[in-house]
Each structure stands twice: as structure tokens, then as C-alpha cells.
Amino acid sequence: MNSRRIFLRRAGLSGLALSLPLSQTLAAMESQKDDKILRVAIMGLGSYGSRVAEAMVNSKRAKLVGLISGTPSKVETWKQKYGIPDKNCYNYENFDQIKNNPDIDAVYVITPNSLHKPYSIRVAKAGKHVICEKPMALNEAEGREMVAACKTAGVHLLVGYRMHFEAKTMEVVRQQRAGEFGKTLFFQGLSGFIIGDPTQWRLNYELAGGGSMMDIGIYSINGARYMLGEEPIWVTAQEVKTDPVKFKEGVDETITFQMGFPSGAVASCLSTYALNNLDKFYLNGTKGFAEMQPSTGYGPIKAWTNKGPIEAEHVTHQTTQMDEMAAIILDGKKPLIPVDGEEGLKDLVIVDAIYEAVKTGKKIRLA
CATH class of the missing domain: 3.30.360.10 (Dihydrodipicolinate Reductase; domain 2)
Structure with a gap:
């Protein structure tokens, strides 16, 4: 019994769980796993970026925590609306610095199509998971470069197929x-x-x-x-x-x-x-x-x-999409x-x- 108590404490469960049957305890542990949140920065604060951000307000597994944009006025507006701290805001010149930001897990690239490949590869090299809007790239050759770059970096590459x-x-x-x-x-x-x-x-x-x-x-x-x-x-x-x-x-x-x-x-x-x-x-x-x-x-x-x-x-499709993508990245679904x-x-x-x-x-x- 002592070993079980130690195990439960290390699992981070409350003392109340100690009195529960094992089946309920395991269910609680599974629920706790599902509580992990994917922390996302959106790159490209246009109309579809806005739609994704609004959808994430109701997401259970994904949270908007960062912004990447070349328009300072948009960044300021979004910061106020979504409570994004200054340290999580970047532009297209300096966003490689996200590699030093432990508060961001993934970047959703929502830019014009021709920028999908170069920006996604930069995100991957910064060690962050990539979610890229469709089409993933301009052609097969670009797509293969993106897949290879993300594999090399050991990060997920997901496409916005809601x-x-x-x-x-x-x-x-x-x-x-x-x-x-x-x-x-x-x-x-x-x-x-x-x-x-x-x-x-x-x-x-x-x-x-x-x-x-x-x-x-x-x-x-x-x-x-x-x-x-x-x-x-x-x-x-x-x-x-x-x-x-x-x-x-x-x-x-x-x-x-x-x-x-x-x-x-x-x-x-x-x-x-x-x-x-x-x-x-x-x-x-x-x-x-x-x-x-x-x-x-x-x-x-x-x-x-x-x-x-x-x-x-x-x-809302994007709400479900972000919850499911969080499960893919965080839980291996x-x-x-x-x-x-x-x-x-x-x-x-x-x-x-x-x-x-x-x-x-x-x-x-x-x-």
C-alpha cells in the first residue's frame, strides 16, 4: 500500500484519490493527462488567423499564448484582446528567438502560401511543432523539404485539415x-x-x-x-x-x-x-x-x-481541430x-x- 501511495503522489493526484478504488484512480490519471494544454503562437494575424484565435477561446486542449506578425498595430490589438504577454510577441525577422521561449509549444503558420515552407522550416529549426494551413506548400518539392526539416528537428508537422x-x-x-x-x-x-x-x-x-x-x-x-x-x-x-x-x-x-x-x-x-x-x-x-x-x-x-x-x-471546426491536434502532439493520438x-x-x-x-x-x- 505504501508503494501505491508514493506512486499516486508522484502522479500528482490529490489525497482524495488514495481512498478511491483503483479503477477510479486510473480514470482520474487519464483525465489529468487530458488536461495538458498545447500552447500555440499564431503566425499571420489576418482573417483566418482571427477565426482560429476565436475558436481557441473555447478549446479545452489548446491555448493561444503567442503572436507573430509584421504589423505592430495588429499585435497590440491582439495582445489586449487575448492577454498575450510582450515576451511572447514576435515579428517575421526575430521569431527564430522562440527557441528560447519555453512557454510556446507550437506555431500555427497562417500566411500566404509561398511563405509556408520557409517559415515552417524556421519554426522547426527553433524546436517548435509546426501547424501549417493548407495547402502545405506550393508544390511537392517544397512539401518534401518541409517534411524532412520537421523530421530532422524532431517536431510534428500538421496541416490545417479541419x-x-x-x-x-x-x-x-x-x-x-x-x-x-x-x-x-x-x-x-x-x-x-x-x-x-x-x-x-x-x-x-x-x-x-x-x-x-x-x-x-x-x-x-x-x-x-x-x-x-x-x-x-x-x-x-x-x-x-x-x-x-x-x-x-x-x-x-x-x-x-x-x-x-x-x-x-x-x-x-x-x-x-x-x-x-x-x-x-x-x-x-x-x-x-x-x-x-x-x-x-x-x-x-x-x-x-x-x-x-x-x-x-x-x-466550431477550428475548436475541434485544435483540441484534436493537441491530442496528436501531446498524447500521440x-x-x-x-x-x-x-x-x-x-x-x-x-x-x-x-x-x-x-x-x-x-x-x-x-x-
């Missing part, structure tokens, strides 16, 4: 993997909206690395992969551009693309910056179907199958659908192939 944790999405995936739709042979993904300000970075090739495909089309690429549960073996694609002034060279307005899978399943997808009301996934099999509309918007997601609607409480750098890399391989298919008009085989 839909991988959304409840209704997870239920559709569960049903597909359980065979409830039979053999799934067709996926349709429609991803698009009419983009606004023509001067924004998403329409700047140097910053975005492309156009609608790099922003919204990647949802259909990723969705096809996790909805069908396979990796594509070929792609074809076609581009349409109705406004070459707004969508300059290298910035795609609309791309339709198709993917083929080892089972014989095919995916037919659309990515566009020219049409609204395009946020739909449709999965069809030999025994049933699933449909989601909206499928990737901020919510609530609506989903139904041939058996009826899928019901689940709507929780393995998610049903990966969100690591290797997952992000698979999407980049397909993006590269789609752009090659558009350029050449050929069916591109994937390794």
Missing part, C-alpha cells in the same frame, strides 16, 4: 469504410465561390502559387481521397478562364479535373473562383450514397445518406484521417499533376 475532425464528415467516412454504401465507385466534389478584391494575395501568383485550385480546389482533392479511402492513380484536367484581367497568368479561375482510383472508382471535381453556391460532396456506391451540402464551409455542415439525414451537434505532413504531401503531388494535365492536355499517371 474537416478531418468534423463530426458529420467522420460519420460518412465511417459508413463508407464499414461498407454501408457497398463498393463506392463515384465521387463528386464542387468547390468554389466568387472571389472579391482583385488586389488580394490569393490572386497574386508569387504569393498564392496558383488560383482557385490552391485555395478551394484542394478540398475536393482531399475529400475524394478520404471519402473513397484510396489514393488516385491518374488525373486529367481542363482550365477555363473568362476574366484574364482579374486572373492573370498562372492564377487559375476555374479548373475541372478527374481522378481515377485502383478500385475503378472515379472522381469528377470542379474548382472555381467564378461561381457561388459550390460546396458539395457526393459519394455513390453499389448499395447507397452520401451527400453533403455544404460540405467544407465553416458550418453547420449538412449531410444525408440513402437512409436519411446524419445528425450531429455543430461545433492517431486520427482516423491523418493530418500530418505526409498527408499534405499527397495532396501536393495531385495538385502538381492537375496543373501538368491542364498544361499538356494529357492524362497524368501518378506513382
Whole structure:
């Protein structure tokens, strides 16, 4: 009994636990493990950074503790709003100093796409875990550099795939993997909206690395992969551009693309910056179907199958995402659908192939 008491004291449990049955004591220990908090700095205090920060207010496992921005006025506003101390605030020139800050565990990189690779690698070299917004990089080559850098540094590289944790999405995936739709042979993904300000970075090739495909089309690429549960073996694609002034060279307005899978399943997808009301996934099999509309918007997601609607409480996606990512980093949790750098890399391989298919008009085989 003495050894058990010493063990419990070292585990940090209260004296009350000494009188509990062993099963309750172990449950208390598990609960204590779940109380570990991932301390996060956000890099890039724009609109999506704001959304993530607001979501973390309600997070149980992740807390906003640091800021990285090139705009001092934003840093000052955020410091006041979220109670961030001066010592946890950095700019893009000096943020390498986070290596000396034990109060920050991870950095969420929410910058224009072209900055994902260099900034993520700097974060990794500073010894902090990297959470990077999608797309992870501009292309496969950059993505491989990021994966290698994080492995060398011994830190996690996670990608902001919030839909991988959304409840209704997870239920559709569960049903597909359980065979409830039979053999799934067709996926349709429609991803698009009419983009606004023509001067924004998403329409700047140097910053975005492309156009609608790099922003919204990647949802259909990723969705096809996790909805069908396979990796594509070929792609074809076609581009349409109705406004070459707004969508300059290298910035795609609309791309339709198709993917083929080892089972014989095919995916037919659309990515566009020219049409609204395009946020739909449709999965069809030999025994049933699933449909989601909206499928990737901020919510609530609506989903139904041939058996009826899928019901689940709507929780802010980024809140769930940050809690789950904290569990991955702190507890070693393995998610049903990966969100690591290797997952992000698979999407980049397909993006590269789609752009090659558009350029050449050929069916591109994937390794």
C-alpha cells in the first residue's frame, strides 16, 4: 500500500484519490493527462488567423499564448484582446528567438502560401511543432523539404485539415469504410465561390502559387481521397478562364479535373473562383450514397445518406481541430484521417499533376 501511495503522489493526484478504488484512480490519471494544454503562437494575424484565435477561446486542449506578425498595430490589438504577454510577441525577422521561449509549444503558420515552407522550416529549426494551413506548400518539392526539416528537428508537422475532425464528415467516412454504401465507385466534389478584391494575395501568383485550385480546389482533392479511402492513380484536367484581367497568368479561375482510383472508382471535381453556391460532396456506391451540402464551409455542415439525414451537434471546426491536434502532439493520438505532413504531401503531388494535365492536355499517371 505504501508503494501505491508514493506512486499516486508522484502522479500528482490529490489525497482524495488514495481512498478511491483503483479503477477510479486510473480514470482520474487519464483525465489529468487530458488536461495538458498545447500552447500555440499564431503566425499571420489576418482573417483566418482571427477565426482560429476565436475558436481557441473555447478549446479545452489548446491555448493561444503567442503572436507573430509584421504589423505592430495588429499585435497590440491582439495582445489586449487575448492577454498575450510582450515576451511572447514576435515579428517575421526575430521569431527564430522562440527557441528560447519555453512557454510556446507550437506555431500555427497562417500566411500566404509561398511563405509556408520557409517559415515552417524556421519554426522547426527553433524546436517548435509546426501547424501549417493548407495547402502545405506550393508544390511537392517544397512539401518534401518541409517534411524532412520537421523530421530532422524532431517536431510534428500538421496541416490545417479541419474537416478531418468534423463530426458529420467522420460519420460518412465511417459508413463508407464499414461498407454501408457497398463498393463506392463515384465521387463528386464542387468547390468554389466568387472571389472579391482583385488586389488580394490569393490572386497574386508569387504569393498564392496558383488560383482557385490552391485555395478551394484542394478540398475536393482531399475529400475524394478520404471519402473513397484510396489514393488516385491518374488525373486529367481542363482550365477555363473568362476574366484574364482579374486572373492573370498562372492564377487559375476555374479548373475541372478527374481522378481515377485502383478500385475503378472515379472522381469528377470542379474548382472555381467564378461561381457561388459550390460546396458539395457526393459519394455513390453499389448499395447507397452520401451527400453533403455544404460540405467544407465553416458550418453547420449538412449531410444525408440513402437512409436519411446524419445528425450531429455543430461545433466550431477550428475548436475541434485544435483540441484534436493537441491530442496528436501531446498524447500521440492517431486520427482516423491523418493530418500530418505526409498527408499534405499527397495532396501536393495531385495538385502538381492537375496543373501538368491542364498544361499538356494529357492524362497524368501518378506513382
